[in-house]
Amino acid sequence: MTLISNDRGLDMTASADASFPGDLIDRPPLQPEPVATKPMIRISGFDCFYGSTQAIFNQTMDIAENQVTALIGPSGCGKSTLLRWINRMNDEIPSARAQGSITIDGQEILGKGVDLVELRLKVGMVFQKPNPFPKSIYDNVAFGPRLHYKLSRSEVDGIVEHSLTRAGLWDEVKDRLKESALGLSGGQQQRLCIARTMAVEPTVILMDEPCSALDPKSTARIEELVDELRGSYTILMVTHNMHQAARVSDETAFMFQGKLIEHGRTEQVFHQPREKQTEDYIRGRFG
């Protein structure tokens, strides 16, 4: 679909459209701008390229500490690319390069001298498709801690139980910890991956469309989990699901064609978008 530019845009009230995702926010709309929380991730003047193709253009954006920020936008707009630069997973792609600055907790993370092990210890990632290791449930969760620390058996036991409990998976798997993680359902696998990520105690968790491969029930379970993790982790979540963004995020950033179009409190972005493109996208007129 093409961008529709007519006069219906702004005077359309939220209640007139039953499926409008903004309705799902139970917080009252039109709140005054909340007190700005401390930014955890600061992106400034950020450009990135795949070979000679530029994927992200001069992006500047602060991501608030201990909040859930949703990254929305049509496919190919650069959301996942941005996410994968924050833990430098794009280093795996030979043609990818970036310029500008991204800092986490005040520390620059772009550039050659950055210790990727330390960075990724601080910035965990949950992928689009659940990707548990073909090992036992226990060994999946213990994988990260064992990489970085020398731990006794009982310490690992404690970490595994704690992480699985936080991911809401402990009661389902406590009797089958030694069984292969591949025997779990897709939703359980994804929660296992979240537990695995949390086990190394990151401060930031990146989620790249964590529910896109899951059924609605598992999706709801993951959303509940994200909601519980709010306040403990800075979560940056790419999602294609507007309702999901409206339900779980504190802040929403809308990207289009490699540019950040709008970024603000979720209720503001959904109810009173400043940009026409944002509104069109949220209301499903394109993308």
Added chain:
Amino acid sequence: MKTAAPSLKNAPRRSNLGRQRTEQAFKAVCLVALVVTFGVLLTLLASVAWMGVKYLDFGFLTGLPSRHPEKAGVMPALMGTLWACLICALTAIPIGVATAVLLEEYRPKNSLGRWLMDVLQLNITNLAGVPSIVYGVLGLTVFVYVFQTAATASGPDAWSLSIGSPSGWFYLQLPMGRSVLAGGLTLALVIMPVIITAASEAIRAVPSSLKQASLALGATRWQTIRRVVLPKALPGIATGSILAMSRAIGEAAPVLMISGAVFLTFAPRNLMDKFTVMPLQIYSWVGKPQEEFHQVAATGIVVLLAVLLLFNGTAVLIRQRAQRMG
């Protein structure tokens, strides 16, 4: 202006009967191919077994080669094969797997480096197709002659270096001479490309999502290889290695270049001992004029096939187990 939508209504139909006939004919061709292959194999096995059964007993396994066919045994050649293959496995598998890991997991980021890697990889694949006699010449030149030339060039009194003593198995000497070590290393050259190719494929087949999961948890590249890539690729690497080893067991040409000996009455006692292998022993028996020795050769083939079957069976078992677990 709109053109009419294409329609299949008036297009001529292919005859259904004709297509079914082609189907049947193709099936028949495949069946014939299968019968021919299997028939040849069965005939070979049956005739070898028929000929070889006369001399097949425990004494054949433990006996020494002899001028009397009823006394002839295969022990020195069997032990020589085991020694050479053990040396071959212990060198070719670690070096081959390490090379595959380098080629697949430590690819350089710049385009020149990647291009060089690609050229290297292509050439390794090509090396797998080089006739083994060429490796025999290479092994003869490198392992046997280089040090010998160096040793005799210094004067009439040739020098030699040695570590260990000839009474134990661990005895190294330079020049190596026509030793079982030189033979094993030459066989390693023969099968290294096969192992590298098989291991590369197994490593490439590890889903990148697993590697990414490991890297995203802060694992170093080595930790990822050690804890994720190699365990997942292990069945493929093991299968490839075992199949390569069964090729090494059957090789006669390169060993003939190195060993030269076909009539030995002792098994190797250390790494520097002379040796012969099963295919060479069989070759020597087949070459004798007496009919009885042809039967002895058939017995030798039966033993060789049994060893090969053992290896291939192991490979199949490993693969099946891995598939069940994976």
